[in-house]
Amino acid sequence: MAAAEQIFPTFPQPADEQARLAALHRSAALDHAAGPDFLFLTELAARLCGVPYAFIALVDAERTWTRACVGLQLDSLPRSQSYCAWTVLGETLTEFPDTLADPRSAGLALTTAAPFVRRYSAVPLRTSEGHPIGTLCVLDSRPGGLTPEQRDMLARLARQVIALIEARANEAALRQSLQRLEELATTDELTGLHNRRSLLHRLKFEVARARRFRAPLAAVMIDLDHFKRVNDEHGHAMGDKVLAAIGKLIRDNVRVIDVAGRYGGEELCVLLPNTPREGALKMAETLRARVEALVHMDGARRVPVTASFGVGAFDHMGVDDADSLLRAADEALYRAKQNGRNRVE
Numbered sequence: 001m002a003a004a005e006q007i008f009p010t011f012p013q014p015a016d017e018q019a020r021l022a023a024l025h026r027s028a029a030l031d032h033a034a035g036p037d038f039l040f041l042t043e044l045a046a047r048l049c050g051v052p053y054a055f056i057a058l059v060d061a062e063r064t065w066t067r068a069c070v071g072l073q074l075d076s077l078p079r080s081q082s083y084c085a086w087t088v089l090g091e092t093l094t095e096f097p098d099t100l101a102d103p104r105s106a107g108l109a110l111t112t113a114a115p116f117v118r119r120y121s122a123v124p125l126r127t128s129e130g131h132p133i134g135t136l137c138v139l140d141s142r143p144g145g146l147t148p149e150q151r152d153m154l155a156r157l158a159r160q161v162i163a164l165i166e167a168r169a170n171e172a173a174l175r176q177s178l179q180r181l182e183e184l185a186t187t188d189e190l191t192g193l194h195n196r197r198s199l200l201h202r203l204k205f206e207v208a209r210a211r212r213f214r215a216p217l218a219a220v221m222i223d224l225d226h227f228k229r230v231n232d233e234h235g236h237a238m239g240d241k242v243l244a245a246i247g248k249l250i251r252d253n254v255r256v257i258d259v260a261g262r263y264g265g266e267e268l269c270v271l272l273p274n275t276p277r278e279g280a281l282k283m284a285e286t287l288r289a290r291v292e293a294l295v296h297m298d299g300a301r302r303v304p305v306t307a308s309f310g311v312g313a314f315d316h317m318g319v320d321d322a323d324s325l326l327r328a329a330d331e332a333l334y335r336a337k338q339n340g341r342n343r344v345e
Ligand SMILES: Nc1nc2c(ncn2[C@@H]2O[C@H](COP(=O)(O)OP(=O)(O)OP(=O)(O)O)[C@@H](O)[C@H]2O)c(=O)[nH]1
Pocket: 190, 223, 224, 225, 226, 227, 228, 229, 231, 235, 236, 237, 238, 239, 240, 243, 264, 265, 266, 337, 341
């Protein structure tokens, strides 16, 4: 620990400290580097106030993180070493016109070492709920203070900074909800696989891509064997559990570019882009063995579950339409059922 940190181990805390920290983390301002918009506002602050140094600071629980620094390179300071720890206490501007003359600022690192700051003026960055999450500050190595007009401009710039921070946070939250909505709209809730609509949508896309790049494309149709018996003997809830477990098994065993979906009821389908028939047969055989090996328990009773697999494929020279790919996989699945189930055709 630096000597300065030992001399000033504590710092003042605003009354709303916990809510303030929560607001800081909600704003996600600490997660991003400040972009050119923030730098522009600090440059403007320095110029309007006629000082060489300016930065935006985010005051976290223990540290003050600086962003968009003008005139100096600074990453972070212990909160106990930062002028900004005082600014977040105030409603409006906090000013040390001569840092050496004020016991709150005289011993701080930026005062006693380069750049030997002698003057500090800052406005808290208050969120729209009123919590001060940081500051916009201007500094100089000569003593002095801001004119009323400069104070007013600094306060206005601070409002622009917080508006920018909040706009970014709203944008990120919106992106997240859209992503979640998209997931909900394309995922089958029980198996976690693509739902039928999404699977067919992806199929069209993959067929178009295979045609365009003359690449092979395979589809594996999977149907659980005698699944009606599982439902009849162990109940529908157990049937659902089995389907969910097999959905997870498939998700865990396909490549990221493969598309696994629930085609309907207990029929599942995996699209394998860039995969010729032999590769798809191999992959299906691996899955078949894993489905058979998966243990499902109904209380103390084991519920044996197997599945039949049908492979349809286009080689790179003869990409046909989506329907015929599925039809080929379906016909192969039918043969697998006819030839005794728990097999790949
Ligand atoms: N628990 C549960 N059962 C489902 C679901 N979707 C379809 N099923 C059941 O799956 C069974 C399918 O039965 P069938 O089409 O006769 O075929 P099967 O018994 O699997 O026999 P084969 O396919 O010929 O091996 C029916 O009992 C459906 O009710 C589901 O979401 N949950």
